Amino acid sequence: MAEMQGRGPAGGDMLLYLTDEQLRRGAEAMFFAYRGFTADPDRILANKNYGRAHHRALHFINAAPGTTVNNLLSILGVTKQSLNRVLRTLIEDGLVESRVGRVDKRERHLFLTEDGAALERELSEAQRARMRAAYKQAGPEAVLGFRRVLEAMMDPDMRRQYRDLQEGRG
Amino acid sequence: MAEMQGRGPAGGDMLLYLTDEQLRRGAEAMFFAYRGFTADPDRILANKNYGRAHHRALHFINAAPGTTVNNLLSILGVTKQSLNRVLRTLIEDGLVESRVGRVDKRERHLFLTEDGAALERELSEAQRARMRAAYKQAGPEAVLGFRRVLEAMMDPDMRRQYRDLQEGRG
DNA sequence: CATATTAAGTCAGCCTTGTTGACATTCCAA
DNA sequence: TTGGAATGTCAACAAGGCTGACTTAATATG
Numbered sequence A, B: 001m002a003e004m005q006g007r008g009p010a011g012g013d014m015l016l017y018l019t020d021e022q023l024r025r026g027a028e029a030m031f032f033a034y035r036g037f038t039a040d041p042d043r044i045l046a047n048k049n050y051g052r053a054h055h056r057a058l059h060f061i062n063a064a065p066g067t068t069v070n071n072l073l074s075i076l077g078v079t080k081q082s083l084n085r086v087l088r089t090l091i092e093d094g095l096v097e098s099r100v101g102r103v104d105k106r107e108r109h110l111f112l113t114e115d116g117a118a119l120e121r122e123l124s125e126a127q128r129a130r131m132r133a134a135y136k137q138a139g140p141e142a143v144l145g146f147r148r149v150l151e152a153m154m155d156p157d158m159r160r161q162y163r164d165l166q167e168g169r170g
Numbered sequence C: 001c002a003t004a005t006t007a008a009g010t011c012a013g014c015c016t017t018g019t020t021g022a023c024a025t026t027c028c029a030a
Numbered sequence D: 001t002t003g004g005a006a007t008g009t010c011a012a013c014a015a016g017g018c019t020g021a022c023t024t025a026a027t028a029t030g
Helices: A020-046 A052-063 A069-076 A080-092 A114-138 A140-152 A156-167 B021-044 B051-061 B070-075 B082-093 B112-139 B140-153 B156-167
Strands: A097-099 A108-112 B098-101 B108-112
Touching: A020 A052, A020 B051, A020 B112, A020 B156, A052 A069, A052 A080, A052 A097, A052 A108, A052 A114, A052 B021, A052 B051, A069 A080, A069 B082, A069 B140, A080 A097, A080 B112, A097 B021, A108 A140, A114 B021, A114 B098, A114 B140, A140 B021, A140 B051, A140 B112, A140 B140, A156 B021, B021 B051, B021 B112, B051 B070, B051 B082, B051 B098, B051 B108, B051 B112, B070 B082, B070 B108, B082 B098, B108 B112, B112 B140
Parallel strands: none
Antiparallel strands: A097 A108, B098 B108
16 A cells, blocks of 8 residues: 555554544544534524524625525535525524625525624634634644645535635635 | 744744634634535435434444443433433334443443444444545644644533543553 | 526425423432 | 432424425526
8 A cells, every 4th residue: 555644743653543443533523523613603592593504604695795595505505495494584684685686687695784794703703712722722733734634524515615715715 | 912833834924824714714614524524424324214313322332332321411412302312212223232230220331232333333434434535635744633623622521521532442 | 489497485394303391210328 | 218310201392404396587598
């Protein structure tokens, strides 16, 4: 095989990090970390009649203002019925605005209102605070590796979505 | 402030990796990667009348054979009613065995049967295959960083659980 | 122009998995 | 012996997924 990517910094055996036990360990880390990752926004939302699905919608509308419903669907990976339920409440509550497309009038372009942007900020700031602390504690090299592994773990379609989002921010 | 942990390897500004944009980016990476992380087992389970909750129970019973219901509850972070529903079907279907404690007969100790262990293997092997590919692609340094950041992202209680699980494997 | 396709929205119904609250049983320990 | 802990169970509910069927409007295509 000769996968010579190198040896662990601790000087262990080659490819020790690819043993089943290490992989199980990584899976557990993902599980526990994702819980932490969502904990703070979830706590905020619990008092507001919204859930994690609303957070996700707010996040991606904020990241790509003017996105269409279809595009949001493919980013979130849910059915339109599921998204619609969430989107409807956000629009009714004045957090999201839906504008008919100028060039293609079938499309609806989604934007956050001021209130929507405010809630998005509150949620993502809570989430960022935790990530900031984790990044700080782990250091820049670790953050690079973190992102590299996560990216490699995505489905190809999602990786494309993920990278496209970055483009929009130049 | 003077957080002198260093500069990005690309030679960019100090603490560039702690900007709000970088943190948002990390959050999106977590979102998309977690989808990939659960995709394969979910696909397998869809054909079997089980869900992600069953996978989690099987995983942690396998990781800590003989664990009590209460211990499993605190690892999974759900209510006993929620866990019980899942556990009941697994026991009925002969995938999990529940033995009355010898020293404390109130406690139930949980074990996988052969069938349970087989399903657990199938699920976790699918999950590990993806992680193995991601680890290989990212390299050992990245994996170290990945785990470091994830660990820093956990709630302290979860971090304790996570580390305790490691102890049990020496 | 006629027709097919697409985007969006809606209704109804279902499933999984989470939640509370109430309550029974069993058993350990003070 | 009594209080509390661990477990299990019942009922009811909510969020957020899903499928399927259908409408409306607008665009694309023959």
